Amino acid sequence: MDQFKLKVGVAPAYQITRKNFEEQTLKKTPYVQKERNRISNYAVCPKCDNPIQIVGLQKNTSEAGRKPYGRHNKGSIANLATYSEIDYQDCPFSNPNWKKSNGKRPAGSPLANKMLATMRSEFDIIIKIMRQKTDLGISRNLARKMLENYMLDEGWLYRQATLNNLPWILGESSPAIPLFGQFIKRESGLSQAIHTNCEQVVLEASPLTDNYVQIRNKPGKFINLSFIFYNHHQEIINDGMQESIDFLVFGKNQEHVDVEIFRKTIPITENDLIVAIQKYGTNFRDESLLEIAKEIID
Structure with missing residues (x-):
């Protein structure tokens, strides 16, 4: 995904760039965290309100020259977002082959x-x-x-x-x-x-x-x-x-x-x-x- 939010609920979405991320988060926790000798960057998915990790913010990713992007974090991030598998499965950014589907979410969906x-x-x-x-x-x-x-x-x-x-x-x-x-x-x-x-x-x-x-x-x-x-x-x-x-x-x-x-x-x-x-x-x-x-x- 190419955008992020700072919090769950109705909130502005920003394009994922190093400038935008650092300017909006001020590099504070819970957005920037030290984990096992590395720095990880977190935000919220604009579509499903699950936590995401910002990949390649400081350097290009392993996919040659790919710009920074967001990917879902399969677990909650304290003081930022609680992970919901129900809403992850319906998120358009949950997999690269996503296709719009009809039908309804389970009634237990936090996003719903x-x-x-x-x-x-x-x-x-x-x-x-x-x-x-x-x-x-x-x-x-x-x-x-x-x-x-x-x-x-x-x-x-x-x-x-x-x-x-x-x-x-x-x-x-x-x-x-x-x-x-x-x-x-x-x-x-x-x-x-x-x-x-x-x-x-x-x-x-x-x-x-x-x-x-x-x-x-x-x-x-x-x-x-x-x-x-x-x-x-x-x-x-x-x-x-x-x-x-x-x-x-x-x-x-x-x-x-x-x-x-x-x-x-x-x-x-x-x-x-x-x-x-x-x-x-x-x-x-x-x-x-x-x-x-x-x-x-x-």
Whole structure:
């Protein structure tokens, strides 16, 4: 792997370089330890929250010229991270031939429990990220519906779920959701696609904000528009994870066949959630969304 964290849970990930490691850890324990006449460097895996050892930080590794990298440490590191075999087995960096798999983690996964707790404590920020990336003005009722689907489908146990991609696992765990009555961002690619391709739809001005319009039906017309999140792609390339998910809006044409109205591939980068938490985590909290998360998850 080519990135590390300083602690378990939602935390920034850094590229593995000597400068980054020494600057972030200040070469203190538990990150730097003397063991059997050698110095070992430790950190936390950004994907599975297990401890990792940083290899080749001071010199090139035995693989000629290979840059420093992280590998899992099959044991706990005191005051840093507790080793979980369950989460190691599902980690994309657990073996060089890893392929994205479906299915669910065992219920005893420490990482899964952290993800559920984070969904509860940061639900409003997770919804804010989804609004910003999709131009869909997710209402409180829609947010509630999506969280109920997440709980029904045990989204926190998805094998592809991580602490960082929580917004998109929330979306992925829902079946198709109707767009009738929903708000979308004015002058966005989404609103333009619907305006151009859906003759039965009118985009009405929102009484609450100039930034959004509401999807309504024209008199005598019936709206058949829905959206899904799907095609969650994860791939290891050059020791790093490439990740994305598709946001798709579709509806029926005159022949009653489902056709694509709008599609957006959303890149998922390692620090999306922590950056949003740092930006909004103290101020701008939506207490009504946090109450919904508390009610449903508790």
